[in-house]
Ligand SMILES: NC(=O)C1=CN([C@@H]2O[C@H](COP(=O)(O)OP(=O)(O)OC[C@H]3O[C@@H](n4cnc5c(N)ncnc54)[C@H](OP(=O)(O)O)[C@@H]3O)[C@@H](O)[C@H]2O)C=CC1
């Protein structure tokens with residue numbers, strides 16, 4: 240039975256309190272934590288936007304949106320009474336110096352409660368908001384600021400944002416979100432690697448032939464088209480989520496779970512990433528963009544049509560919706576073991592997994608029977624679990640037939656609990672003041688340096704996205720990327736995540 244530990248009283252401001260992120264992730268997450276009685280009676284949640292709406296109108300809107308998203312009757316009348324009593328709205332243009340005193344007046348005047356400023360807005364507003372908070376004398380040693388991803392659009396803009404926020408807040412007060420770090424199964428990577436003595440001796444170039452990290456989505460850019468067109472899959476998914484996953488699987492064992500021990504190991508991986516040069520970019524990266532296709536027996540439009548519907552003419556489209564990269568880590572542990580990264584929208588299904596392909600046995604004593612090298616598959620979503628394929632003898636008299644069989648651990652079979660959404664965990668960690676699951680400044684900036692170089696070289700080499708049909712596993716070139724190295728992508732079979 241999960242134990243829900245209450246957090247200290249707080250005032251939480253959500254800048255962008257009426258936006259898509261607040262609506263779909265933050266407010267539901269806060270409701271669920273309140274349902275489990277983790278908030279004190281006097282804690283406040285203040286949504287900020289330019290909309291001229293009263294507290295009551297905000298409460299009504301939050302009720303409507305939770306009711307719409309939750310299962311029937313999930314909004315419980317008693318919990319709602321408690322939750323709605325803490326909701327406020329403040330109309331404020333974050334680009335203006337006016338109105339900050341009104342926001343301050345909503346807070347506990349004694350500054351006794353933890354203050355959290357959650358910036359669910361474009362990152363161009365992060366610096367100005369930090370400055371306004373400072374000028375309005377709203378920041379003290381107990382304040383924390385949460386920055387949504389992406390922090391900046393490239394290395395220079397990320398540095399500018401970090402400088403501006405860092406001029407007001409200490410690094411220890413800044414929580415840069417990558418919601419993948421809040422996923423239960425991503426944390427389970429640490430448990431698997433460092434809670435078992437079995438794997439670590441094999442976790443290196445001598446035993447691992449290559450690694451694959453796939454984050455596949457069946458959804459398209461949809462109603463976030465304009466954001467997506469400015470961003471593209473490399474900036475949207477690889478710069479943060481995929482490089483964080485890479486860090487967690489490739490890093491050296493940290494001395495403890497202390498946030499700086501883990502971050503110090505992650506940054507070493509980012510610094511050891513082999514730069515992708517103009518000469519190598521066409522060989523080791525793939526850009527793709529989906530055309531119309533069929534997913535789950537349903538026809539879906541192509542990216543160009545979504546863009547036209549959003550009022551962005553197709554001759555202006557630039558973003559890739561799929562990226563594959565052969566990444567290499569130049570250090571003792573991983574030299575010569577490539578990490579293939581792949582992410583895309585409108586792929587056949589939502590699925591994230593990390594596959595460790597081990598080397599073949601050095602010599603077979605079983606004649607000419609083919610022996611499949613062992614494979615460890617860590618499934619992150621939607622099903623969570625671990626699968627290890629092993630060679631075994633087929634039962635029966637006569638002959639000695641070898642077969643590859645999976646050893647499966649499905650977490651949902653082992654633990655009868657509902658996993659909280661990543662944002663629930665991350666919000667609670669902010670309220671508790673534990674930055675372990677958030678990114679440090681140097682991680683963000685080093686990741687951008689690696690990514691910027693790829694983008695610059697795409698431009699220099701005029702590499703355009705190659706088309707793939709929605710519902711397929713990406714462009715042909717992505718298959719060639721691995722085929723050239725005599726490897727293949729492991730795509731899960733429908734149903735449970737058996738890599739095939
Ligand atoms: N949506 C998602 O799934 C995810 C979003 N993110 C990131 O989170 C951030 C927010 O995204 P999202 O919620 O989708 O964006 P939306 O455009 O849906 O919402 C933006 C919010 O900010 C408010 N806002 C915008 N400009 C101002 C301003 N000048 N002053 C005051 N309020 C302002 C808007 O209200 P109003 O216009 O009324 O002022 C609205 O509440 C982005 O950086 C995005 O990249 C990250 C991961 C996932």
Ligand SMILES: O=C1O[C@H](COP(=O)(O)O)[C@@H](O)[C@H](O)[C@H]1O
Pocket residue numbers: 456475476
């Ligand atoms: O940050 C983002 O992540 C989502 C995918 O998150 P998941 O938890 O559903 O795997 C992605 O759709 C979005 O484009 C991106 O901004």
